[in-house]
Amino acid sequence: MTIRKRLFYSNLVMVVTPLLAFIFASFIFGGALRATLFSESKWTAVTTEPMFAVQKIIADADAILLTQSADAQRNLAEKIAANGFRLLLTQDGEVLFTNMSDWERSFVSEYFASDSFTTEQTIWSSTLGGNFLYSNAKAGAASLVFIAFDGNTNAPFGMAGEASPIIATLVLTIATVVAAIILISLFLANKMVKKITGPLDSLCEGAGRVAEGNLDEDIHCRDAAELEKVCVSFNEMQRQLRENIKKNNMYEQDRKEMLAGISHDLRTPLTSIKSYVKGLQDGVAQTPEKQREYLEIIDRKASDLESLLDRLFLFSKLETGNMPFHFRSIPIQKYIVTLLDSLESDLKKKGATLTVGGNCSHLKARLDSEQMTRAIANILDNSVKYNTGRQINITVTLREQDGKIMLRLQDNGVGVSNQQLSRLFDSFYRGDVSRNNSSDGSGLGLAIARNIVDAHGGRITAESYNGLTILIELPIETEDEL
Numbered sequence: 001m002t003i004r005k006r007l008f009y010s011n012l013v014m015v016v017t018p019l020l021a022f023i024f025a026s027f028i029f030g031g032a033l034r035a036t037l038f039s040e041s042k043w044t045a046v047t048t049e050p051m052f053a054v055q056k057i058i059a060d061a062d063a064i065l066l067t068q069s070a071d072a073q074r075n076l077a078e079k080i081a082a083n084g085f086r087l088l089l090t091q092d093g094e095v096l097f098t099n100m101s102d103w104e105r106s107f108v109s110e111y112f113a114s115d116s117f118t119t120e121q122t123i124w125s126s127t128l129g130g131n132f133l134y135s136n137a138k139a140g141a142a143s144l145v146f147i148a149f150d151g152n153t154n155a156p157f158g159m160a161g162e163a164s165p166i167i168a169t170l171v172l173t174i175a176t177v178v179a180a181i182i183l184i185s186l187f188l189a190n191k192m193v194k195k196i197t198g199p200l201d202s203l204c205e206g207a208g209r210v211a212e213g214n215l216d217e218d219i220h221c222r223d224a225a226e227l228e229k230v231c232v233s234f235n236e237m238q239r240q241l242r243e244n245i246k247k248n249n250m251y252e253q254d255r256k257e258m259l260a261g262i263s264h265d266l267r268t269p270l271t272s273i274k275s276y277v278k279g280l281q282d283g284v285a286q287t288p289e290k291q292r293e294y295l296e297i298i299d300r301k302a303s304d305l306e307s308l309l310d311r312l313f314l315f316s317k318l319e320t321g322n323m324p325f326h327f328r329s330i331p332i333q334k335y336i337v338t339l340l341d342s343l344e345s346d347l348k349k350k351g352a353t354l355t356v357g358g359n360c361s362h363l364k365a366r367l368d369s370e371q372m373t374r375a376i377a378n379i380l381d382n383s384v385k386y387n388t389g390r391q392i393n394i395t396v397t398l399r400e401q402d403g404k405i406m407l408r409l410q411d412n413g414v415g416v417s418n419q420q421l422s423r424l425f426d427s428f429y430r431g432d433v434s435r436n437n438s439s440d441g442s443g444l445g446l447a448i449a450r451n452i453v454d455a456h457g458g459r460i461t462a463e464s465y466n467g468l469t470i471l472i473e474l475p476i477e478t479e480d481e482l
Contacts, residue, residue, distance in 0.1 A: 010188045017184065021177035050083035050150075054133055055122055057083075058146045063139035066096070073097035085133070085148040092143055100149065108132070108149055199227035206234055215242045257426075265308055269301040276301075311444045318451035325368040325455055329477055332405055333361040336398055339373055343380060350384045351391060352411075358398035364477045365405055367456060375452040378445035379409050379470050387413035400476070407472040415464040424462045425450040446470075 057079045065072045066089065077087045077099050086100045088108060098105060122135040130151030137144045199221030206219040215238045221231040276294045285291045317323040337356060344354050383394055390413060397408040416424065425446045449470075453460040458474040 010185075010192065013184065013188070017177075017181055021173075021180075050085070051124065051131065051133065053083045054080050054085050054148050055124075055135070058133070058135050058137075058148070059122075061137075061146075063137040063142075063144050066144065067091055067139045067142055070097070080148055085150045088147040088149070090145045090147075091139075096144075104149060104151055107151065108147055196227065199231060203227075203230065203234060206238075210238065210241070215245070262312070266305070269305040269308070272301045273298050273305075311448065315444050315448050315451070318448060318455070323371075323451075323455070325371060327366040327368055327456075329364050330367045330369060331361065332363050332365045332367075332474070333359065333398060335367065335369065335372075336396065336407070339376060340396060343377060347380065347384065347394070352380075352384050353391075353393050355393065355395045356398075357395065360398045360400055360405060363400060363405055365456075365474050366477050367474075368452075371452045372456065375449035375472075376407075376409070378449045382445055383409075383411040383413060383468065387411065390414075403476060405474040405476055407474065408469060409472075410467060410469040412467040415466070415468050416462075418464070421462055421464050425460065 057076065061076050062072065066076065073089060073096060076089075077097060080087045081099065086098070086104060088098045088100055088105065089096045100108065122133065125132045125134065130149055133146070133148040135146045137146070202219045202221050206217075209215075209217060218235045218238065219231050221227055276298050279285055280291065280294055285294045314323070340354055340356055347354060380394060383392055393412050395408075395410045397406075397410075399406050399408075450460050453472055453474075456474060458472060460473075461471050463469040463471065
C-alpha cells in the first residue's frame with residue numbers, strides 16, 4: 001500500500017472514530033438526559049411552605065403597576081428571592097424583568113418551549129433541575145407571565161444532584177473515546193514511521209556502502225510502494241555504476257593499448273626510413289642500384305606510414321561521429337555481387353577464392369556504398385593477411401532473417417582463440433602480442449568496419465569455427481522509408 005493511501009486511511013479512521021462515538025453517546029445518553037431533565041416528574045410535586053409563599057406573593061402583586069414600575073418589579077423579585085426562588089417576568093412574550101442566570105433562563109425557556117402553557121391557572125412542576133411555578137395575569141390589554149424557579153445552581157452545569165450520575169457517565173464516555181482516539185493515532189503513527197524509516201535506513205546504509213566503493217550489495221525494502229521504487233532505482237543505479245566502472249576500466253585499458261599500438265606502428269616505419277636515410281648519408285649505398293633500392297624502401301615505408309595515418313584519421317572521424325555519410329536506397333544483392341566482382345581479381349593474386357551464395361534480390365538497404373565497401377574490403381583483407389601460406393576460400397552468403405539482411409563472410413583459415421574473438425573489433429588489436437608484424441596491418445581494419453556498420457544501424461559479430469566468420473546484420477529498407 002502506498003504512503004498516500006496509508007495516510008488517507010489513517011486520517012479517515014481518526015476522523016470517523018470520534019464522529020461515530022459522538023453519535024453513539026448522543027443516541028444512548030442524550031435522549032435519556034433530555035427526558036430526565038426537561039420532562040415532568042412521575043410523582044406529584046410536594047408543595048412546601050416557600051412555594052405557597054411565592055404563589056401568594058405573585059397572586060397579590062399589582063399587575064398594572066408591574067408593567068409601569070421597575071421598582072415594583074425589583075421589590076417583587078426580592079420577596080420571591082427571600083423564599084429561595086428566582087423570577088422571570090414577561091409581558092406579551094417580552095422579558096420585563098429577571099434575576100435568573102443566563103443558564104437558568106435558557107433551561108427554563110427550553111423546558112416551557114417543550115409544552116404548551118396557555119392556561120391561566122397557576123401550575124407547579126418538578127424536574128431533576130428544580131421546581132417551577134408558572135402563572136399568568138392580565139394587566140389591562142397586556143398579558144403577564146410569572147415563572148419562578150428554585151434550581152440548584154451548585155450542581156454540575158447548574159442541575160440538581162440527581163442528574164450528576166448521568167452527566168458523569170457521559171463525561172467518562174467522552175473521555176474514553178478521546179483516549180481511544182489518541183491511542184489509535186499513536187499506534188498508526190508508530191507503524192507508519194517504522195514502514196518509512198526502515199527503507200530510509202536501508203537507503204542510508206546503501207549510500208554509505210557506495211561511498212566506500214562497495215557496489216555489490218543490493219538493498220531490500222517492501223510495504224511502501226514509493227520507497228520500494230526508490231530502492232529498486234537505487235539498486236539499478238548501483239548496477240549502472242558497476243557497469244560504467246567496468247566499461248571505464250576497459251576503455252582505459254584500450255586507451256593504453258591504443259597509445260602503445262600507435263607509438264609502435266608509427267615508430268616502425270619511421271625507424272626504417274631514418275635507417276635507410278642514414279645509410280644514404282653515410283655512403284653505405286655507393287652504387288646507383290643500391291641507392292635506388294634504398295630510396296624505394298624509403299618510399300614504401302613512407303607510403304605505409306601515410307596509409308596508417310589515413311586509417312587513423314578515418315577511425316578518429318568515425319569514433320567522434322564527424323564522418324559524413326551519404327545514404328542511398330540500394331538493392332543489396334546487386335551491390336554485393338558488383339563489389340565482390342571488383343575485388344575478386346586482387347584476392348586471386350593473393351591466393352584467395354570467392355564464392356557467393358544466397359538470394360536477396362527483392363531487398364533494399366540504405367547504404368553509403370563507399371563506406372560499406374571499405375568495411376567489407378577490410379574484412380576480406382584480414383582473411384588474406386592473417387592466413388599467409390594457405391589457400392583461402394572465402395564464402396559470402398546473403399539472406400533474410402528475422403526482418404534483417406544477414407551478410408555472412410566466412411573463410412577456412414586458422415581462426416582465432418576465444419580471447420581474441422572477444423576483442424576482435426577493438427582498435428589496434430591484431431592478436432599479435434609482440435606486434436612485430438606491423439606490415440601485416442594497422443589493427444584498425446575491423447574497428448573501422450564495426451564503426452561503419454554501426455553507423456548504418458546494423459550490427460557486426462564474429463565466430464571462430466573451421467575458420468573465421470564475420471556476420472553483418474543490416475536493417476531492410478521499408479516502403480515508408482522510400
